[in-house]
Every structure is written in C-alpha cells, then in structure tokens.
Amino acid sequence: MEHYYSEQQKSQLKIKKIKQKINGIHFEFCTSSGVFSKNKIDKGTLILAENMFLDEHSNVLDIGCGIGVLGIVAAKLFSSNVVLSDVNERAVMLAKKNIELNNVNAEVYQGNLYEKIRQNEFDAILVNPPQTAGKEICFKLIEQSKNYLKNNGTLQLVARHNKGGKILSKKIEEVFGNAKVVAKKSGYWVYMSVK
DSSP: OOOTTSSSOOSOOOOEEEEEEETTEEEEEEEOTTSTTTTSOOHHHHHHHHHOOOOTTOEEEEETOTTTHHHHHHHHHHOOEEEEEESOHHHHHHHHHHHHHTTOOEEEEEOSTTTTOOSSOEEEEEEOOOGGGOHHHHHHHHHHHGGGEEEEEEEEEEEEIIIIIHHHHHHHHHHHSOOEEEEEETTEEEEEEEO
C-alpha cells in the first residue's frame, strides 16, 4: 500500500500549483498525488509556519518536509539556512521545484528520518510528524532530534492535541526535560522544547 511516507510513489504524477499567504507573504507550491495534503497546505503545517520561533539566519532542519512548506517559509521569512529531508522521493522532487518557485536557497535530501543529516548543526528542527505512520516513527523523530540540535536549539513540532499530540508532547518532555505550547488553533498545538 502506498502512503505519503512511502519511499516511492506509484500513483500518476499530476503536478498542480497551490497558493498560500503566510504571515503576509504570498507563497506558491507545486504539489501532486502521492504527497501529504496534496490539495492544500494542511492546517497543522500552516499553524507551525505562522508560529515558528526563529532568529534571522539560523540553521533550520525541516524533517519530513513533504513539499517543503516549513523550510521554504523559514528561508523566506527569516533568511534561514535550511536543510529539508523526506523519505518520499516525489515529495523531495517537489520540494526542489518549490525552492526555485519561491526563490529561496536550501538543500534537500531524500532519506529515512535523519540518515542524510549531519549532527549538531541546527538551531531549530521543524516537524509536522507523520502520525498516520505510527507512534514509533514519531517517537524516533523526537528522540533523534536532540542529536542534531546545537545547545539551546529548539524542536518545534505541531500535532492535533487530542489525536496523538498529547502523547507526543509527553515524549518531547521526556527527551528534552522541557516542553511548552507556543500556539493553539483548530485543535492543533505547536510544542517547543529547548536542548
């Protein structure tokens, strides 16, 4: 069975463009079947995009980037140095197109979890975890994130609080020893922890 968190997609590639205004700036993204939320920017991603806490020119990792929304927003709004990564080959291809489309600079890797990422180099890791992939994958994303953050770096994660987010926030607290809610909207909560 094909999922957006599968490495390869068998569904026909039909690229279309969607537009989204985020914090007053217009963005355009190429999307297709075989990727997460193919018809519009999903609410969770949008809420994190509107509420990310970043310093100018910070080093940012968008893990499980999908079509690249979070990383591209970070690059555009905060002039961040961005690395994007996803297991889904189609999502990675679309993220590369979207980097060009939105005129930002970023590196994109295709790989499972953090396998292509260098350790200890990020000021922030942004993630809308693939909750339908299961708790184990989401827990690994959280547990391993600490190895890729600089001291005082942040993990910023969005989830539906009453649909698994509560469990993820407990895991974040367990791994980092701290977690705070920085935004709430439409049932989605943005959790942030500091290394």
